[in-house]
Amino acid sequence: MKLNIIFPKRENDWFNNAVGKLAMPVAPTYLAALTPHDVEIRITDMMAGDIVDYEEEVDLVAITVRTPVVVQAYRVADEFRSRDVSVILGGPHATVLPLEAKNHADAIVVGEAENIWNILLKDFQTNNLKDFYIGGPFSSESLPGEIYHIKERPDLHGIPRLRRDLLPRRRYLMDSIFTSRGCSYKCTFCGNPKLFGSTLRHRPIDEVVGEIETLPANYLNINDNIFGNLNDHQYYFDLYGELAKLTKKRFWFGEGALAVLGFDNGKALVKRAADSGLFRLVVGIESVHGQSITQAGAREKLGLNHGEHFNADKIQNSIKTIQDFGIEIFGFFMIGFDADSPDTLRKIIDFCHKTKIIPMITILSPTPDSPLYEKFKSEGRLLSDLSWNQYVSPELIFKHPSMTGKEMQRIRDEILNDLYRLIPIAKRVISTISKRPHPIVFFSSLFTQLGIRQGVKKEQTV
Numbered sequence: 001m002k003l004n005i006i007f008p009k010r011e012n013d014w015f016n017n018a019v020g021k022l023a024m025p026v027a028p029t030y031l032a033a034l035t036p037h038d039v040e041i042r043i044t045d046m047m048a049g050d051i052v053d054y055e056e057e058v059d060l061v062a063i064t065v066r067t068p069v070v071v072q073a074y075r076v077a078d079e080f081r082s083r084d085v086s087v088i089l090g091g092p093h094a095t096v097l098p099l100e101a102k103n104h105a106d107a108i109v110v111g112e113a114e115n116i117w118n119i120l121l122k123d124f125q126t127n128n129l130k131d132f133y134i135g136g137p138f139s140s141e142s143l144p145g146e147i148y149h150i151k152e153r154p155d156l157h158g159i160p161r162l163r164r165d166l167l168p169r170r171r172y173l174m175d176s177i178f179t180s181r182g183c184s185y186k187c188t189f190c191g192n193p194k195l196f197g198s199t200l201r202h203r204p205i206d207e208v209v210g211e212i213e214t215l216p217a218n219y220l221n222i223n224d225n226i227f228g229n230l231n232d233h234q235y236y237f238d239l240y241g242e243l244a245k246l247t248k249k250r251f252w253f254g255e256g257a258l259a260v261l262g263f264d265n266g267k268a269l270v271k272r273a274a275d276s277g278l279f280r281l282v283v284g285i286e287s288v289h290g291q292s293i294t295q296a297g298a299r300e301k302l303g304l305n306h307g308e309h310f311n312a313d314k315i316q317n318s319i320k321t322i323q324d325f326g327i328e329i330f331g332f333f334m335i336g337f338d339a340d341s342p343d344t345l346r347k348i349i350d351f352c353h354k355t356k357i358i359p360m361i362t363i364l365s366p367t368p369d370s371p372l373y374e375k376f377k378s379e380g381r382l383l384s385d386l387s388w389n390q391y392v393s394p395e396l397i398f399k400h401p402s403m404t405g406k407e408m409q410r411i412r413d414e415i416l417n418d419l420y421r422l423i424p425i426a427k428r429v430i431s432t433i434s435k436r437p438h439p440i441v442f443f444s445s446l447f448t449q450l451g452i453r454q455g456v457k458k459e460q461t462v
């Protein structure tokens, strides 16, 4: 049997498409790893530039569907089905909207694939394909047709290593790995806790270390949060301790929350992560406006205690503490919360200049399974006649109390134009290498920022 696993991309999305070339993707290489060895597999990574070959002989196509690429994913699926090739759709968007996805596929994978993928493949090979395969505690009530459902979330012990051999290594700057799944924070614009659960599940440390030892290069850790949470962070402390002992040191980066500094051994955990090679931390700061941070549900992950007023100094100090360990901070902000106004512009610019973080500004676009999306929907604030293609910055998908989408785009452009002038870039690079003088850190910081500068300019001339 021949299987083509497709990782779609969205046209004209310079940021995500640049990320696609940065690190080898996990979703298709992991699905390939779960597939029995007697299946012939090809991975088509459109994010990295692969073109779908509709002429190639193939028995089954599997496509990962995320909201920003869903229009392209459906287009590819429809084309294969018009040629009598069966298509399976899975991923976050198919999990949230399985009925919509079913219009474009023979079967849908809802939730996590580990416990159901091989059953699905066997059913396909014996002409017994069901309509929906559900992995995890997702409702099947409204789903018509035949359903196979395993309600437990998969255990991450003994899982196979990613099939990195199926993609040309030289195309990517970094490898990717994951160590845990789930997120206990409650950002209102994000659907990940619903998708992967709010309790963290971890891979055994020896299995992670063994896999990292096989990597030829530096890597991206794709966990939602590389430090865990207040009550579950010992795993990371132990893991980074083991990684720090490796003779071949690799640099790595991942996403984490400033709340780590409020954990029992929080600073020691950050130091261990730095010693194990962490050189860049992606942090969702979301806003510098107290009300906006509250609406984002981001207080806890920023380390603001219950009832504590928003305190920009505290956040700046947390950032500095982490930077002093030689970790560069890549800070994400969103504009579009109800309290945001043109004044938000100046505050974000000042904050970024002061903290020397690498900034990325997007316009708030809650995912379709997030609490904020549900709220906007129930309040009738979602704009009508939108295509899923518009569910990605810099489009505005809902009615804002005081600003139009165009105004927000103008604000975002102004912020990015100011922050990505050459002088602020140079200052940030100098600040980073003064704390971690290493060529990889230098070139990574410089080229990342020049790449963003170029992407921003390109986007503004379209």
Ligand code: SF4
Pocket (backbone or CB within 6 Å): 183, 184, 185, 186, 187, 190, 191, 192, 193, 224, 225, 284, 301
């Ligand atoms: S955005 Fe918030 S809720 Fe979503 S994965 Fe990140 S920390 Fe968790």
